[in-house]
Amino acid sequence: MRARWFVFPVAVALLASACGTDAATNSPNSSKPPTIALFLPESKTTRYEAFDRPLFEAKVKALCGDCKLLYSNADQDAVKQQQQVEAALAQGADVLVLDAVDADAVASLVHQAAQKKVPVIAYDRLISGISYEYYVSFNNVRVGEMQGQALLDALNARGTTAKGKIVMLNGAPTDPSSADYKNGAHSVLDGKVEIGREFDTPDWSPDKAQQEMEQAITALGRDNIVGVLSANDGMAGGAIAAMQRAGYAALPPITGQDAELAAVQRILTGEQYMTIYLDIRSEAEKSAELAVALAKGQKPAAPTTVNNGTNDIPSFLLDPIAVTADKINDSIVKDRFYTASDICVDAVKAACEQHGIQ
DSSP states (O other), X not given: OOOOBSSOOOOOOOOOOOTTXXXXXXXXXXXXXXXXXXEEOOSSSTHIIIIIHHHHHXXXXXXXXXXXXEEEEOTTOHHHHHHHHHHHHHTTOSEEEEOOSSTTTTHHHHHHHHHTTOOEEEXXXXXXXXXXXXXXXXXXXXXXXXXXXXXXXHXXXXXXXXXXXXXXXXXXTTOHHHHHHHHHHHHHHTTTXXXXXXXXXXXXXXXXXXXXXXXHHHHHOGGGEEEEEESSHHHHHHHHHXXXXXXXXXXXXXXXXXXXXXXXXXXXXXXXXXXXXXXXXXXXXXXXHHHHHXXXXXXXXXXXXXXXXXXXXXXXXXXXXXXXGGGSIXXXXXXXXXXXXXXXXXXXXXXXXXXXXX
């Protein structure tokens, strides 16, 4: 799939440079190969280890064969991430690509990098309170709008919009993207459907989402819940587990995000209504391109900026794609994000045949 930027990108001609070119932080006569450090926030969401990391690393190696790569996953621990970033700086990292566990808390780490003249790319999550080189992500408000609209469309189609309440399972409060998703969803849903319970789910945890859904079922009553706005697929899985445990004969429509394999299969079998497909390949590869350019002393122009509360950060924003069962073949499978053989196993085979996925 070709990247579809939220605004039209400014054409940028990068200066030709061999991979052994000195990094911006090295002296002009230095022959040290550039070191690029990637920091991801957690592994409960399958995309990070299955897609973001290998795609980023492969692109860096393709662009710069002698670049050294450092990788760390913080396991949703902000203190651990701080130690990882400080260790990378101590090892001489020339560029940091940082997906923050806590987007407010890492400002001090960005400051440490700036003191060492090490550029920073905020990956997927906007870092607040300080200036840095780039932000690469998706149009997060649009994600929430798509989730809200898909849920509203499903409720209207079933004729249940005014017959009950929905539950909102938002993402981690430490992730600024969560607020964007939530604001986008509210802009569509407010005044059109009653929100019975709403949660900001710590750590994006499926287990905590399951507990929240159980609380909502107890408080609202099983038959009074007509839909679930879940900000991602992992939490949708938790909500589904809670409803199945509560004895739902038929599940209400449930949203998601990330196009996790299990979620794609649930959509085909009717347990989950939709997901947001993010072109993670384009996100990871664009970040890798920028990291290599910065390591070579280049600074490509960005097509837009995003204000992080303190500064306007040069940004690259990708468009999300809403995917229901009838759109899986023309998006996720067409892009080979997953193949039909990945998806169409066991109980999913019949649904795949029904939707032409082979």
